[in-house]
Amino acid sequence: MASLHWRDWATDPEQLRRLDFLGKVPLFAGLSRHQLGKLLVKLFEKEYAPGETIFLEGEPGKALFIVLDGTVSIFHAGHGAEERVTSLARGAYFGELALIDDLPRSASARADAQSVLLILYKSHFDDLIEGHSTIAIRVMGNLLKALAGYVRAAHARSADHATTLPGSATALEQGEKPLERPDR
Amino acid sequence: MNRVQPGDATKGAGPSRSARLIPPPASILWGVAIVITTLLVYLSRELVLLLFVSAALAYLLSPLVRTAESAAIRRELAVTGLFITLVVTLLLAAYFLVPRLRAEVSTLYRTSSSLTERLDEAIDAIQKEITTDYPAARRMFPEREARYDRLNAFIEHQTANVPNLVSHLATIVLAGVLIPFFTYFLLRDSRRIVQFLMDRLPPVHIETSVAVWCQIDQIIGRYLRGLAMDGLVIGVAAASGLWVLGVNYPLLLGAFSGLANVVPFLGPILGGGVAMLVALIQFKSLAPLGKVLVLYLGIKLLDDVVIQPMTIGHSVHLHPALLIASVIVGEHAFGLIGMIVAVPAVTVLQETTRLLLERRHHQAGLPDTHPRRGVPIQHFVC
Numbered sequence: 015m016a017s018l019h020w021r022d023w024a025t026d027p028e029q030l031r032r033l034d035f036l037g038k039v040p041l042f043a044g045l046s047r048h049q050l051g052k053l054l055v056k057l058f059e060k061e062y063a064p065g066e067t068i069f070l071e072g073e074p075g076k077a078l079f080i081v082l083d084g085t086v087s088i089f090h091a092g093h094g095a096e097e098r099v100t101s102l103a104r105g106a107y108f109g110e111l112a113l114i115d116d117l118p119r120s121a122s123a124r125a126d127a128q129s130v131l132l133i134l135y136k137s138h139f140d141d142l143i144e145g146h147s148t149i150a151i152r153v154m155g156n157l158l159k160a161l162a163g164y165v166r167a168a169h170a171r172s173a174d175h176a177t178t179l180p181g182s183a184t185a186l187e188q189g190e191k192p193l194e195r196p197d198r
Numbered sequence: 199m200n201r202v203q204p205g206d207a208t209k210g211a212g213p214s215r216s217a218r219l220i221p222p223p224a225s226i227l228w229g230v231a232i233v234i235t236t237l238l239v240y241l242s243r244e245l246v247l248l249l250f251v252s253a254a255l256a257y258l259l260s261p262l263v264r265t266a267e268s269a270a271i272r273r274e275l276a277v278t279g280l281f282i283t284l285v286v287t288l289l290l291a292a293y294f295l296v297p298r299l300r301a302e303v304s305t306l307y308r309t310s311s312s313l314t315e316r317l318d319e320a321i322d323a324i325q326k327e328i329t330t331d332y333p334a335a336r337r338m339f340p341e342r343e344a345r346y347d348r349l350n351a352f353i354e355h356q357t358a359n360v361p362n363l364v365s366h367l368a369t370i371v372l373a374g375v376l377i378p379f380f381t382y383f384l385l386r387d388s389r390r391i392v393q394f395l396m397d398r399l400p401p402v403h404i405e406t407s408v409a410v411w412c413q414i415d416q417i418i419g420r421y422l423r424g425l426a427m428d429g430l431v432i433g434v435a436a437a438s439g440l441w442v443l444g445v446n447y448p449l450l451l452g453a454f455s456g457l458a459n460v461v462p463f464l465g466p467i468l469g470g471g472v473a474m475l476v477a478l479i480q481f482k483s484l485a486p487l488g489k490v491l492v493l494y495l496g497i498k499l500l501d502d503v504v505i506q507p508m509t510i511g512h513s514v515h516l517h518p519a520l521l522i523a524s525v526i527v528g529e530h531a532f533g534l535i536g537m538i539v540a541v542p543a544v545t546v547l548q549e550t551t552r553l554l555l556e557r558r559h560h561q562a563g564l565p566d567t568h569p570r571r572g573v574p575i576q577h578f579v580c
Contacts, residue, residue, distance in 0.1 A: 024271055024272060024275055025270045025271060025272065026267075026270050026271070026272045026273070029267065029270040030270050033270060048268075048269075051267075051268030051269055051270065052268050054267075054268060055264045055267050055268045058392070058393075058396060058408055059393065059396070060396055060397075060399075060401070060404055061397065062401055063401075066401045066402075067401060067402050068401065068404075069402075069405050070402070073405070074405075074406075074556055075405075076405050076406070076408065076409040077405055077408055077409070133404070133405075133408055135408050135409060135412040136409075137409075137412050137413065137416055138412055138416075141416070
């Protein structure tokens with residue numbers, strides 16, 4: 015009983031809550047509590063008001079963002095107007111490509127509601143995985159799984175799109191007249 | 199209606215009232231702010247130096263606090279525990295090492311009154327050794343009286359500032375109290391300070407700000423921790439080597455070499471020079487002097503090839519000319535501490551400028567020229 019009191023007094027409840035939260039983020043699945051602790055001390059926290067821009071498409075990407083509270087929307091600049099790609103809630107992460115390359119952001123992010131985000135900067139992440147191969151393998155594995163998912167989804171979308179394009183096999187099967195080859 | 203046409207102002211008409219009220223561009227305001235801050239820092243440089251030293255100590259100790267924090271231990275508790283451990287370690291070190299160091303210092307102090315004579319005797323012995331083998335070299339050496347006068351004047355000049363140290367005793371004692379005090383609070387509250395600044399930053403700038411902060415944190419942290427580790431290894435290597443060679447005061451000279459090593463360029467020369475001077479007075483012969491020289495050259499080589507890449511690593515990417523210039527300017531502005539602080543300070547400025555320019559480059563939509571981005575792209579994935 016006394017040891018329990020001592021542990022309560024010595025530990026930071028906020029840090030413990032965040033450790034539990036990080037364990038549930040898909041990107042960090044499979045990391046031990048000790049490894050999550052190493053990651054936790056590298057994170058920054060920032061509160062965003064509704065409608066505030068988190069980052070803009072085309073800006074240099076330097077960090078990964080994790081939604082601790084609130085909701086965030088991802089936008090992509092379409093032909094003239096912004097197109098909402100997705101909406102993310104507590105536990106979701108975005109901006110993960112910044113951990114891989116130094117290329118500009120491929121979309122913009124904006125807070126939908128009062129949101130609190132945890133920010134992991136690329137150089138801190140690089141530092142962490144340089145010294146801890148297990149963390150590197152787990153996180154990179156999770157990141158690869160996520161990226162593979164995006165690639166498959168993109169392939170499926172482009173395949174769907176191709177089948178409905180004029181002149182495609184599906185469109186022809188559905189009775190469309192084949193396009194005539196222009197004579198040279 | 200009177201419309202101001204472009205170029206009217208250049209045709210002799212003064213700027214309109216509205217034009218005069220336009221605030222100056224942000225870059226000018228930033229420039230003025232930087233100049234005022236630099237001036238204030240320079241004017242209160244004694245306090246700033248104490249803060250610098252405290253911040254450096256906080257950086258050295260922060261990985262230990264972060265390790266405790268990663269285990270969800272309260273930061274206040276971790277910092278207090280660390281300070282208690284440090285005090286106990288210092289007391290133990292004082293108990294075991296200080297009597298020996300004090301003995302070396304008191305021997306040095308007792309014999310320092312005859313330093314000029316002993317040095318003169320040593321130089322005379324070496325001259326004899328050289329002229330025995332090479333009589334033609336006799337013409338190169340000055341007369342003994344002239345040399346003695348010059349040597350005396352040199353030593354008097356070098357030791358002229360020593361009494362000033364006593365007059366600065368109050369400052370030294372104050373530093374001894376204030377530095378641990380500042381270090382404690384910097385370590386305890388650094389996370390809160392960063393969070394306070396983050397809360398006040400405009401959200402749209404957060405990513406670049408975090409990037410700049412992380413870069414600064416990494417450079418300073420890695421540089422200072424590397425420097426401390428480097429100094430420790432150099433000190434131990436020099437003390438061990440001098441002890442093996444039988445040179446007097448190995449502990450004192452090792453400690454001096456380790457401390458001097460934190461000063462870029464000048465430090466290793468100073469450390470080796472003092473050790474060679476002691477060896478010269480002690481042995482009055484060229485051979486041991488050569489051994490000490492070889493020892494210090496070996497340590498320097500080991501430092502450059504093995505120790506520094508492992509400790510400081512690639513945290514500093516300064517052009518050698520810029521590195522030397524920064525050390526000289528640092529020395530002029532803040533003395534010895536300025537020499538130590540100059541290199542990380544200039545590196546931080548360089549990295550910050552690079553990141554801000556990169557952001558501006560992206561905003562301007564200029565083509566990407568980053569060398570690391572030239573990775574070949576596979577156009578099909580299955």
